[in-house]
Structure formats: C-alpha cells, structure tokens
Amino acid sequence: MFKLALEIFWTFFKIGAFTLGGGYAMIPLIEDEIVRNKKWLSEEEFMEALVIAQSSPGVLACNTAIVCGTKISGKLGTFFGILGSISPSFLIILFLSKFIFEYKDNDIFVAFFNGIKPATVALIFITVYKMSKNAKLNIYSLAIALAVALVIYLFHISPIVIIFLTMILGNLCLAKKEENK
Amino acid sequence: MIYLNLFIVFFKLGLFSFGGGYAVLSLLQHEVIDVYSWLNISEFTEIVALSQMTPGPISINAATYIGYKLTGNFIGALVPTIAVILPSTILISLILLFIQKFKESQYISRALASLKPTVIGLILAAGLNLLLPENFINWQSYFIFAFAVCLSLFFKTSALITIASSGLLGIMFKFLF
Numbered sequence: 001m002f003k004l005a006l007e008i009f010w011t012f013f014k015i016g017a018f019t020l021g022g023g024y025a026m027i028p029l030i031e032d033e034i035v036r037n038k039k040w041l042s043e044e045e046f047m048e049a050l051v052i053a054q055s056s057p058g059v060l061a062c063n064t065a066i067v068c069g070t071k072i073s074g075k076l077g078t079f080f081g082i083l084g085s086i087s088p089s090f091l092i093i094l095f096l097s098k099f100i101f102e103y104k105d106n107d108i109f110v111a112f113f114n115g116i117k118p119a120t121v122a123l124i125f126i127t128v129y130k131m132s133k134n135a136k137l138n139i140y141s142l143a144i145a146l147a148v149a150l151v152i153y154l155f156h157i158s159p160i161v162i163i164f165l166t167m168i169l170g171n172l173c174l175a176k177k178e179e180n181k
Numbered sequence: 182m183i184y185l186n187l188f189i190v191f192f193k194l195g196l197f198s199f200g201g202g203y204a205v206l207s208l209l210q211h212e213v214i215d216v217y218s219w220l221n222i223s224e225f226t227e228i229v230a231l232s233q234m235t236p237g238p239i240s241i242n243a244a245t246y247i248g249y250k251l252t253g254n255f256i257g258a259l260v261p262t263i264a265v266i267l268p269s270t271i272l273i274s275l276i277l278l279f280i281q282k283f284k285e286s287q288y289i290s291r292a293l294a295s296l297k298p299t300v301i302g303l304i305l306a307a308g309l310n311l312l313l314p315e316n317f318i319n320w321q322s323y324f325i326f327a328f329a330v331c332l333s334l335f336f337k338t339s340a341l342i343t344i345a346s347s348g349l350l351g352i353m354f355k356f357l358f
Binding site: 016017018019052053055056057058059060061062063066067070071078082086088089090092093094096097098100101107108111112113114115116117118119120121122123124125126127128131132135137141142144145146147148149150152153156158159160162163166167169170171173174175 | 193195196197198199201203206207208211215223226227229230231232233234235236237238240241242245246249250255258259262265266268269270272273274276277280283287288289290291292293294295296297298299300301302303304305306307308309310311312315316317318321322323325326327328329330333334340343344345347348349350351352354355
C-alpha cells in the first residue's frame with residue numbers, strides 16, 4: 001500500500017520536474033508512465049480520466065494527477081498524486097525566490113529581467129494568436145473574444161463575472177441553437 | 182489575516198481557471214494588482230517570466246512566489262499553493278462520485294464549449310494590461326519584443342529559449358549602451 005503511494009508520488013514528481021511548456025506537454029508523458037510502463041490504468045480508463053481532468057477548472061497537470069491517483073488507489077492515490085505533481089514547482093520557486101530577493105538590486109540581474117519582461121509580454125500575444133488560429137474562430141466568437149478583452153482591459157471588471165456570464169449566456173444560446181436544428 | 186487573504190485569492194484562482202496557464206493571468210492581475218496591491222506590474226511580469234523558464238504551472242508558481250514574498254516563510258508559500266489545487270480536488274471527487282450524471286449533463290458541456298472564445302479574450306486582456314512603461318523601459322525593450330515575436334513565430338523556439346535569450350540580450354544591451 002505504502003509502496004504504491006510512493007510510486008504514485010514519484011511518477012508525478014518526475015513528470016512535474018522535467019516538463020516545460022505546461023499542461024498539454026505533460027499528457028503524453030503521464031500516459032506513457034501510467035498506461036504503458038506501470039499498467040495502472042487501461043488506455044480507456046486514462047482517456048476518461050483525461051476528460052474529467054479537462055472539464056474541471058484548475059491546473060490540467062494537477063487535475064490529471066488527481067483523477068489518475070484516485071482511480072489507481074482511492075484517497076491515498078489522490079493525496080500522493082497531488083503531492084507529487086506540485087512538489088517540483090513548489091520547491092523550485094521557493095529556492096528561486098530566496099535567490100531573487102537576495103540579488104534584486106544586482107545590475108546584471110536587473111538587466112536580465114529588463115530583457116525578459118518584453119519577451120514575456122510577446123509570448124502572451126503569440127499565445128493569443130496561436131489559440132485563435134487553432135480554435136478556428138468564426139466572426140462571432142472573434143467578436144466575443146475581443147469584447148471580453150476590451151471590457152476587462154478598460155473597466156477592470158473581474159474575470160470571474162465574465163466567466164459566469166459566458167457560462168450562462170452560452171448555455172442559453174447553445175440550447176436555442178440545438179432547438180432550431 | 183494575510184494567510185487568510187492569500188488562501189481566498191488563490192482558492193478563487195483555482196476555482197475559476199479554465200483553458201490553461203495563460204488564461205489565469207487576467208484573474209491573477211485583477212486580484213493581486215488591482216484588489217490587493219501585493220505586486221506591481223513589473224513584479225507581476227517577472228513572475229510570469231519566471232514560470233515560463235521553470236517547469237510547473239503558472240498558477241502554482243505564482244502562488245508559491247507571492248506567498249513567500251508576502252510572508253517570508255515556508256508556511257506562507259504553502260498556504261496559497263494548496264489553495265490553488267483545493268477547488269479542483271473537491272470538484273473532481275464530486276465528479277467521480279456522480280460520474281454518470283456528469284457525463285449526461287448538457288449544461289457542463291455547453292458551458293465549457295462557450296468558454297473557448299472567452300478564454301482567448303482573457304489572455305488578450307492580460308497581454309494588454311502588461312503593455313506599460315514598467316515593462317518597456319526604453320527602445321531596446323521594443324527591439325526585444327520584436328525579437329521574441331520573430332523567434333517564436335518563425336523559429337518556433339520554446340518559451341524557455343525565447344525568454345532566456347531575451348534576458349541575455351538585455352544584459353548585452355546594458356554593456357553596449
């Protein structure tokens with residue numbers, strides 16, 4: 001029992017520690033480990049786990065760890081899955097924070113950060129561009145995306161309000177659309 | 182009190198994050214900059230940059246960093262980090278309990294489908310909010326912005342490479358100008 005828990009922890013720790021590029025980059029690695037190496041879940045079970053992980057809010061990598069952990073060994077699996085998936089980033093950032101607060105005023109350090117700030121902003125816009133391209137937005141959804149961005153940018157409305165509104169209006173509109181079919 | 186506030190803010194962040202890493206940025210900005218003033222724009226951008234260069238999700242990285250910055254201790258870093266994943270832990274347990282109902286529910290699938298354009302809008306808002314003099318201190322900043330766009334669009338470099346090389350460019354500019 002305890003050995004299994006440790007193995008679950010270690011599996012998600014490894015994946016969390018070595019995957020850059022966010023949630024979607026981790027999915028094939030998690031699948032490899034859990035379905036093919038450890039044979040904890042079948043391909044089908046993993047797919048179902050993935051659907052659940054994607055429909056819940058939160059961090060995709062952690063959600064996947066939560067669902068898989070639970071399916072593998074109940075509450076114990078949930079706990080060690082979560083622990084494994086958040087520990088690497090927690091420890092790395094804790095270490096880096098100490099380092100950053102120490103060298104905050106160092107000239108080279110400041111110059112480095114002055115370089116990465118505009119690059120980070122650029123990456124955000126590139127993500128918007130790529131996501132809009134992949135989602136194949138039509139004119140209406142493009143208008144919605146722009147409206148959301150402008151409303152938040154200009155009036156500083158909480159995104160939570162926007163998310164709620166979208167879910168309610170989206171339900172009404174899609175229901176109507178299905179009725180008309 | 183600060184621990185409670187940290188917990189509440191990051192619990193909300195976990196509960197309302199749909200659509201992957203960047204989509205939480207506008208909510209994070211709203212809470213951390215507009216409502217609580219825990220960070221300024223420049224520090225906020227630094228955290229985003231930092232999480233691009235390290236493994237792990239943005240919201241977890243931000244939780245750990247902000248918690249540590251505000252309290253200076255381990256517990257302060259841990260509280261918001263746990264708060265981020267708590268909502269999805271609870272929700273997923275509920276989903277697994279009512280899995281059949283969940284699969285048949287049209288409300289959830291419609292809600293998720295309609296969130297797609299909104300998520301793109303949220304990320305765009307986060308980007309627009311960062312277009313400020315704090316992040317663009319001189320003409321070199323605009324050059325680096327263009328450099329980063331070219332790198333990732335035309336050379337398809339990873340975020341780590343794009344950001345790290347922009348940082349090195351920043352150091353180079355310091356000695357050149």
